[in-house]
Amino acid sequence: MKHRIAIVADRLGWEERRLIEAAPAAGIDAEWVNDESLGLGHRDAPAVRDHDLLLIRSRSYTRGGLAATLAEADGARVLNTASAIHTCENKLALRAVLRAAEIPVPDFRLVLSRKDYGRALEELGAPLVLKPVHGGMGKRVALVRDPDLAHSLYDYVEDLGHAFEQACLAEEYLGGGSVRCLVIGREIAAAAEFESAGTDWRSNAALGNRSRALGQDPEVRKVVDGVVDLLGPGIYGVDLFRTPDGYLVNEVNHAPAWRGVDSTTEADIASSVLRYVQEVLG
Amino acid sequence: MPATLTGTCPECETDLTVPPIVRGETLSCPECMLTLRVEDIDGERLDLEMVEVQLRDWGQ
Numbered sequence: 001m002k003h004r005i006a007i008v009a010d011r012l013g014w015e016e017r018r019l020i021e022a023a024p025a026a027g028i029d030a031e032w033v034n035d036e037s038l039g040l041g042h043r044d045a046p047a048v049r050d051h052d053l054l055l056i057r058s059r060s061y062t063r064g065g066l067a068a069t070l071a072e073a074d075g076a077r078v079l080n081t082a083s084a085i086h087t088c089e090n091k092l093a094l095r096a097v098l099r100a101a102e103i104p105v106p107d108f109r110l111v112l113s114r115k116d117y118g119r120a121l122e123e124l125g126a127p128l129v130l131k132p133v134h135g136g137m138g139k140r141v142a143l144v145r146d147p148d149l150a151h152s153l154y155d156y157v158e159d160l161g162h163a164f165e166q167a168c169l170a171e172e173y174l175g176g177g178s179v180r181c182l183v184i185g186r187e188i189a190a191a192a193e194f195e196s197a198g199t200d201w202r203s204n205a206a207l208g209n210r211s212r213a214l215g216q217d218p219e220v221r222k223v224v225d226g227v228v229d230l231l232g233p234g235i236y237g238v239d240l241f242r243t244p245d246g247y248l249v250n251e252v253n254h255a256p257a258w259r260g261v262d263s264t265t266e267a268d269i270a271s272s273v274l275r276y277v278q279e280v281l282g
Numbered sequence: 283m284p285a286t287l288t289g290t291c292p293e294c295e296t297d298l299t300v301p302p303i304v305r306g307e308t309l310s311c312p313e314c315m316l317t318l319r320v321e322d323i324d325g326e327r328l329d330l331e332m333v334e335v336q337l338r339d340w341g342q
Contacts, residue, residue, distance in 0.1 A: 059337065136340065
């Protein structure tokens with residue numbers, strides 16, 4: 001019997017369109033389900049009742065975790081799991097559990113106030129990166145090279161309206177490049193190194209920076225295995241920093257974009273994701 | 283699927299003709315520049331709804 005899956009998102013982007021196009025060949029019926037009108041909270045919610053699996057592709061950190069939690073509680077199969085999404089959606093919580101599991105991460109501090117910020121500057125020194133605990137795509141991530149500018153920057157953080165937007169993570173600056181690994185199940189389906197393109201120090205794929213494919217580096221493999229052991233198999237974008245002492249985990253995206261690695265490597269990510277979905281459905 | 287689909291911008295009422303597109307995808311109205319999402323497709327006709335360009339808690 002053909003499996004029916006819901007691609008849960010507020011809209012279809014490049015990745016979701018590829019999934020829908022590749023689904024028939026994988027023997028899957030995939031349809032978009034709007035994450036702003038799921039009506040979850042009971043087992044007869046159509047999103048739960050009418051689908052064999054919910055693939056959570058919400059760009060919204062708020063919606064993705066909540067939808068996964070309720071759908072899972074009501075008996076739906078959900079990818080990624082609610083537990084994995086909740087661990088990844090908060091950069092600080094993720095850092096804490098990775099560090100507790102002895103997976104290498106950059107040195108960091110939680111910044112909830114100007115006092116915290118001052119202490120982080122003293123302890124980590126400049127240059128330092130300040131970024132929101134919730135968020136992604138490089139938004140509001142600031143590189144503080146100059147201690148004179150540091151406190152002026154914090155004026156803008158204080159002006160943000162909500163406490164959750166003011167919660168920040170300060171970390172040591174480790175250079176302008178990162179390695180993005182697209183994990184499907186337990187395997188690294190593609191890996192590419194992103195470098196800032198010169199006009200912006202940030203190296204996020206979402207900011208359109210340069211990338212090149214990487215082979216299967218055993219050191220990368222070891223770190224990624226540790227992350228997957230902790231979160232459980234799933235579909236993740238694992239961002240690593242390369243340092244002279246080895247790779248450090250920057251963050252893990254639970255609804256990763258893959259247009260960047262797809263164009264850098266020969267990998268057909270959409271088909272690989274759908275094969276994994278079939279594997280999960282059994 | 284038809285070679286082109288048509289719809290009307292719900293904000294400025296401009297008639298739009300676009301290449302094949304599926305439910306959930308977005309497009310920009312060339313007249314008023316709003317981001318529109320395809321809610322439904324009936325034959326060659328698009329049902330469009332205005333959406334935020336980007337939510338405050340987006341990340342990937």
